[in-house]
Amino acid sequence: MNLPLKEPSSPCPISLEVGDLKELQTLDISSNRLLALPERLHLCLSLQYLTVDRNRLCCVPRHLCQLPSLNELSMAGNHLASLPIDLGRSRELQYVYVDNNIQLKGLPSYLYNKVIGCNGCGIPIQLSEVRLLTFSSGQLTVFLPAEVKTIGTEKDHVLPLQELTMRSLYRTYHGLWKDLNFLSPISLPRSLLELLHCPLGHCHLCSEPMFTFVYPKIFPLRETPMAGLHQRRTSIGFVAYCCSTQCLRTFNLLC
Numbered sequence: 011m012n013l014p015l016k017e018p019s020s021p022c023p024i025s026l027e028v029g030d031l032k033e034l035q036t037l038d039i040s041s042n043r044l045l046a047l048p049e050r051l052h053l054c055l056s057l058q059y060l061t062v063d064r065n066r067l068c069c070v071p072r073h074l075c076q077l078p079s080l081n082e083l084s085m086a087g088n089h090l091a092s093l094p095i096d097l098g099r100s101r102e103l104q105y106v107y108v109d110n111n112i113q114l115k116g117l118p119s120y121l122y123n124k125v126i127g128c129n130g131c132g133i134p135i136q137l138s139e140v141r142l143l144t145f146s147s148g149q150l151t152v153f154l155p156a157e158v159k160t161i162g163t164e165k166d167h168v169l170p171l172q173e174l175t176m177r178s179l180y181r182t183y184h185g186l187w188k189d190l191n192f193l194s195p196i197s198l199p200r201s202l203l204e205l206l207h208c209p210l211g212h213c214h215l216c217s218e219p220m221f222t223f224v225y226p227k228i229f230p231l232r233e234t235p236m237a238g239l240h241q242r243r244t245s246i247g248f249v250a251y252c253c254s255t256q257c258l259r260t261f262n263l264l265c
């Protein structure tokens with residue numbers, strides 16, 4: 011399906027309908043001046059090819075990582091500063107193109123060894139409008155997704171209380187999710203309930219779910235064997251998001 015939308019009247023004018031298209035396999039909504047992706051896009055369970063080049067996207071909803079059949083995702087020429095932590099966790103997703111998102115400086119480490127296009131990313135310019143948490147390692151500074159509230163370092167052995175609570179709630183109720191009455195919106199704020207349904211991401215080493223807090227670790231692309239393909243046209247790093255100081259110490263992209 012190719013949708014040229016000449017005069018969008020809202021941030022995403024196709025948000026209401028698209029989630030009902032269960033058989034949809036290919037969607038191309040390039041060049042539509044979209045500010046956001048359709049809210050219910052992650053319900054298109056057959057979607058394999060998604061192209062949203064040349065829009066005005068600043069972020070990608072983490073729910074998109076739940077698309078089980080998505081094989082190719084192209085988001086070139088947008089305004090992305092970060093990508094969802096779980097992007098690339100699905101084995102189906104093999105092709106990710108984010109070229110010419112000049113603010114983008116970090117790729118989730120799940121994308122390592124996949125086919126990625128990231129030319130024209132990570133260009134050092136003044137970015138006063140970006141209000142995201144940043145994390146630096148050496149000369150590289152990356153923006154983290156907006157849902158990340160706090161980041162940890164090797165010295166932070168104890169998790170914040172909210173993160174501890176969310177992880178233990180998840181462990182307790184994950185097996186019971188079919189029955190939503192166990193945790194109604196009354197017993198838990200809707201935003202936290204939603205986070206329990208779709209965690210911020212999963213530890214890139216051990217797959218433990220994470221909700222508000224991560225331990226990031228940067229591997230500059232130029233220091234990886236993939237550098238030859240990209241070196242002169244991008245300045246970007248892979249970011250591993252870990253759940254604990256132990257996983258942070260142990261994770262190594264290159265082995």
Ligand SMILES: [Zn+2]
Pocket residue numbers: 213214215216217218252253254257
């Ligand atoms: Zn872990």
